Amino acid sequence: MTDTAPDLDRLRGGTPPRNHDARTIAALTSNPGCARRGVMDAAGVDKDSVARHLGFASPFGQSQFAITRGNVFEAQVKAEGCAELITLLRDRLGLAVPEVAYDDLEVVAGNEGRELRHARTRRLIARALESGEGTLFDHPLLRLDIAGQAAYLEPDVIAFQFEGRFHIIEIKSFAVIDGQAEPEQVAAAARQSAVYVLALRRLMGELGHDPGRVSHEVFLVCPENFSNRPTATPLDVRPQLAVLERQLARLTRIDTILDALPDDLSFEPGEDLAEAVRAVDARYAPDCMASCEMAFYCRDEARACGATGALGRSVRDDLGGVDSVGTALALADGSLDPSADLAETAAQLRTAARLRSEALDGAA
Numbered sequence: 001m002t003d004t005a006p007d008l009d010r011l012r013g014g015t016p017p018r019n020h021d022a023r024t025i026a027a028l029t030s031n032p033g034c035a036r037r038g039v040m041d042a043a044g045v046d047k048d049s050v051a052r053h054l055g056f057a058s059p060f061g062q063s064q065f066a067i068t069r070g071n072v073f074e075a076q077v078k079a080e081g082c083a084e085l086i087t088l089l090r091d092r093l094g095l096a097v098p099e100v101a102y103d104d105l106e107v108v109a110g111n112e113g114r115e116l117r118h119a120r121t122r123r124l125i126a127r128a129l130e131s132g133e134g135t136l137f138d139h140p141l142l143r144l145d146i147a148g149q150a151a152y153l154e155p156d157v158i159a160f161q162f163e164g165r166f167h168i169i170e171i172k173s174f175a176v177i178d179g180q181a182e183p184e185q186v187a188a189a190a191r192q193s194a195v196y197v198l199a200l201r202r203l204m205g206e207l208g209h210d211p212g213r214v215s216h217e218v219f220l221v222c223p224e225n226f227s228n229r230p231t232a233t234p235l236d237v238r239p240q241l242a243v244l245e246r247q248l249a250r251l252t253r254i255d256t257i258l259d260a261l262p263d264d265l266s267f268e269p270g271e272d273l274a275e276a277v278r279a280v281d282a283r284y285a286p287d288c289m290a291s292c293e294m295a296f297y298c299r300d301e302a303r304a305c306g307a308t309g310a311l312g313r314s315v316r317d318d319l320g321g322v323d324s325v326g327t328a329l330a331l332a333d334g335s336l337d338p339s340a341d342l343a344e345t346a347a348q349l350r351t352a353a354r355l356r357s358e359a360l361d362g363a364a
């Protein structure tokens with residue numbers, strides 16, 4: 001347990017931590033400067049529940065139909081010890097997969113505890129690394145350090161060992177039609193797969209092996225041409241890995257944020273919830289709408305206080321340290337004297353205001 005663990009437990013108000021999955025980790029790297037998201041995610045707070053209690057529920061997640069279709073397709077591909085998947089790897093990708101061993105790591109002797117499952121994943125992967133035995137590891141429970149906290153990754157992939165290297169196999173239910181899939185869905189799958197590749201590489205390192213034994217090439221398995229017949233496509237996730245590693249390294253250290261927060265802060269539902277949320281700084285930007293359950297609340301808050309971030313990340317970046325629209329306007333019309341660090345931004349704002357005024361006068 002880390003030093004910050006008791007603080008993070010208190011933040012959740014006694015509720016169990018929400019598990020991270022590859023989607024949430026890929027998403028949290030999209031706004032690494034947001035302390036609010038950093039704290040809530042590190043503590044495993046159910047942000048969806050918090051947003052609903054605040055009256056800002058967001059329509060996040062897949063439809064029940066998509067979830068059911070995905071589960072049916074995955075069960076089909078994995079049936080009978082992944083028979084269909086092995087045929088695909090042999091036929092479509094030309095991999096000479098020899099005799100196949102299949103281990104399902106989802107449950108350990110009827111126990112679904114995460115520590116036990118992670119320990120079994122470590123044990124079997126370690127054995128496979130030493131002996132070369134073991135081909136398919138279904139539902140490996142991996143761990144990744146997020147902002148100083150260990151997050152367990154809920155598994156929905158297969159780790160596949162072939163000629164001494166491991167590959168991640170990601171099964172998705174979106175269709176590949178005439179060899180093409182929706183680029184946004186492929187990009188999202190690549191980002192999620194990169195999270196698994198990174199977690200498996202970290203595990204290799206912990207086990208004293210070369211992380212490079214986990215390939216950057218993952219296999220994406222999807223239904224083909226409006227049918228339920230699976231097809232496999234190799235996907236190079238090096239660009240996504242680079243972004244992920246950079247963003248995770250930049251994530252604000254959670255203990256630094258916790259030090260600045262009230263000792264009794266808790267996100268437990270109740271009348272103090274809104275105050276607790278407001279106590280942690282947010283950095284809202286319009287792209288939060290695609291990646292965070294708190295987006296509707298934070299957007300409302302940002303608009304109410306005239307935050308420059310609500311106008312877009314590029315506007316906030318262009319305005320440097322000017323956080324509010326009111327301050328930007330006052331600097332532009334000269335009614336506010338800038339501090340030394342804002343002198344250059346203020347000069348640019350005054351120039352922009354003068355040009356705008358001249359353009360409007362000219363138009364009139």
Ligand code: SF4
Pocket residue numbers: 031034035036037282283284285288292293294295296298
């Ligand atoms: S929606 Fe709010 S909490 Fe989530 S990343 Fe954006 S600013 Fe942070």
